[in-house]
Amino acid sequence: MFLPISKEDMAERGWEQCDFVFVIGDAYVDHSSFGPAIISRVLESRGYKVGIISQPDVHDENSITILGEPRLAFLVCAGNMDSMVNHYTVNKKKRHQDAYTPGGVFGKRPNYPTIVYTNMIKRKYKHKPVVLGGIEASLRRLAHYDYWQNKLKRSILLDSGADLLIYGMGELAIVEVADALEAGIPVEDITYIDGTVYKCKDPSDVFEGIMLPEYDEMKKDKLVYAKSFGIQIKHTDHITAHRLIEKYGEKRYVVQNPPQRPLTTQELDDVYELPYENTYHPSYEALGGVPAIKEIKFSLASNRGCFGACSFCAITFHEGRTIQARSHESLIREAKKMIQDPDFKGYIHDVGGPTANFRRPACEKQKTKGVCMNKECLWPKVCKNMVVDHSDYVALLRKLRALDGVKKVFIRSGIRYDYALADPDDTFLRELSQYHVSGQLRVAPEHVSDHVLDLMGKPRNDVYKQFCKKFEKINKELHLNQYLVPYLISSHPGSTLKDAIALAESIRDMGYMPEQVQDFYPTPSTVSTVMYYCGVDPRNMKPVYSVTDPHEKAMQRALLQYRKPENYDLVKEALIKAHREDLIGYDHSHCLIPPRKPKGHPHHKK
Structure with a gap:
């Protein structure tokens, strides 16, 4: 049975009030690949009553009230993806479809729904606790660079006005939070649970806390933010991590507790064997269902x-x-x-x-x-x-x-x-x-230039070549005609035009033209994003060349698909700029493009 999505559903169960109302940015899919399904079923298994509000209408304040006021708290999750990645391409162009919405329709959730939904809740239920979770909240739990607004933003806990944030895979933390609220502990006093982030005015009693640089200092100096992130990446393990404290203004602090411990095998089994319906809510059937279920069902x-x-x-x-x-x-x-x-x-x-x-x-x-x-x-x-x-x-x-x-x-x-x-x-x-x-095995060498691979944290190109030889040898012995399909990233921090050309030459030598290329996408809380924004590697503070100019990014991307007629001008410009005119010619074993645009090109000159 699906969890209630309406007062009628609640009445059928004999409920007058939910303990928790879960507001989510995705369609309601009761499958263990969807975070809200896991968290709601975990709470249900502990005896709590959970209702679901999926994709509320942000233009209608009452859409957040359809299940009434929960007894303990509202839970908010933007969805299985960061909303901005879900909404925009790396070129910041709007996408046309949303696989996590009924019928794949775009536009059923706002940008930054974690913030928007929480603001809606607080306007209607000012004193009711709001607990954040999911990938959007998790990766924006402390100050972070936002690619779409091109600026350093505050912890989403502050921007949303929520009371508590659960980061990571929150099964253990949500039960502790629920039990604390059930016991009558005020949400502002729930400061001791691993895997959570909370706000306070005085961090003097934070046990073994590490004070990170102040937000105002990080906004002024990107290198200060890089140093802060360099500390954060050393504190992601449940055994070795310390509490991290970030100051905002005079008397406002955000405190990140250490991560929750990993689940045991039995606990993980129990989570995945909860009574999921393993599909989307039947109310979506007439709308064409939810496309995302196809890949994971x-x-x-x-x-x-x-x-x-x-x-x-x-x-x-x-x-x-x-x-x-x-x-x-x-x-x-x-x-x-x-x-x-x-x-x-x-x-x-x-x-x-x-x-x-x-x-x-x-x-x-x-x-x-x-x-x-x-x-x-x-x-x-x-x-x-x-x-x-x-x-x-x-x-x-x-x-x-x-x-x-x-x-x-x-x-x-x-x-x-x-x-x-x-x-x-x-x-x-x-x-x-x-x-x-x-027929084909997808693998992710990502690049061929060793210094770019080092910045990516990926094995060097020789390792990939060794793997290719072994894969080919094994398939030959098995009498199978199978091949590798490499995933490649263009314009990753560290990659110059010279590196992009080397990658194009490697593609030429493989005799393979990738149908899709992933242009580097700076998403919150990754080492590479900090490199992109700050121009240094936060692990050692060494300078890193980063492509921030959209035109150069376009040239690097075009080089990886140099055979496409529509990429001709960008590829030629890149080769000339890099003084690699030797790759412009008719020798297909060496050159990437001919001196003139190929026939059939819309701008071909006779």
């Missing part, structure tokens, strides 16, 4: 966390670097339920998480000492303490593909190829190629 979430720590990824800040994995038994039970679904065609679309082939902590030390503060697990090379072992994942995949009714089990959430390459046992790569790839 027949996928299995096998793990959380990622010790890959790529600079452009926010997972370290949100989920952390400690791997949490579900049991085989739990995943098999979920797969068997999928098989019974009338829409299931025999294909499990994915078995993974942030990185599919991570099913255990990077090393034994992490279990008791936490992750290293000043050292990465895979970069610049695989740590000597790393335990590289795919046997558990291989065993899981074997069990899943042996189930009656399963034709194929795909792995689409991505593998870390340097981790796979470090495994002396080729069983995983062999079975991956034989059973879990359909």
Whole structure:
């Protein structure tokens, strides 16, 4: 049964009042891939009554009142994506569709819904606690650079006027918050829960707190913000992190408590086996359903966390670097339920998480000492303490593909190829190629220039070349004609025109033209975003060249798709500017473009 979305639904359950009203920016999809579904079902399992208000009309103040005033608090989540990434391309152009809205219709949520919804609630229910959560709140929990407004913004806790913020994967924290409110503790006194951020006027009693630079100083000097972020990235582990304090003005502080501990396997199993309906609310059927369900309905979430720590990824800040994995038994039970679904065609679309082939902590030390503060697990090379072992994942995949009714089990959430390459046992790569790839395997080398890769926190180009050779060798032995499809990022901090041209030459040599290229997108709370904004690497404060000029960004992007006729002018301009006219000519083995625009081009000159 879906949770109530109306007074009528509440009446059917015999409820006069909800304990919590959850206001969300996405459509209501009761599936474990949607954060609000998990949090609401976790609360329900603890005996709390939760109602859902999805995508309230921001032009109608009463849309926030349809379930009445909750007994304990309002919960607010912008959705599964940061709203600004959901709404705008990297060129800041509006998108045309929203996969998390019924019918894919765009415009059903405002920009920054975390702020807008909370403001609406506070106007109607001034004294009712509001607790924030979700990716938008999590990654904006302290001062952060906002690409769309091109400025440093305050903690979203202040801009929204909310009372408390839960960051990361909030199952443990939300129960503690709920129990504290149930016990009658005023929300302003709930300052002790890990995984939360709160406001205060006097931080003198904060235990072992680290004072970050003041917001006003960071606004004046980007380097001060970079230093602050350099401290923050060292405090993302539940064992080693300290409390962080950020000052705003004379007597206002925001305090970030250490992260919540990772869930145990049993706890994670319990979360994913709550009574989800595993689809969108039936009221959306007439509108065409919710497009986002298609990608995840027949996928299995096998793990959380990622010790890959790529600079452009926010997972370290949100989920952390400690791997949490579900049991085989739990995943098999979920797969068997999928098989019974009338829409299931025999294909499990994915078995993974942030990185599919991570099913255990990077090393034994992490279990008791936490992750290293000043050292990465895979970069610049695989740590000597790393335990590289795919046997558990291989065993899981074997069990899943042996189930009656399963034709194929795909792995689409991505593998870390340097981790796979470090495994002396080729069983995983062999079975991956034989059973879990359909013609092509998507991997993410991202670039070919080593100094750009170093800034990305990615393995060097030689490692990718080694993986390509091994993949080709294994597929040849299996008599399979399969190939790698690389994900590439253009104009990442550190990338010059020279680097973009080197990447284009690599594409030429591969004989592969990418259909899609990801232009670097500065999103809140990533190392790469700080590089983009501040011009330094916050980990060591060394200067980093960053492409902020839209035209140069366009040239770097065009180089990665140099064969497209519409990119001709930009590619030619870039090659001339970089003094690489040798790449303009008719020798296809060397040159990228001919001296003249190809026939059929709209501006072709005879």
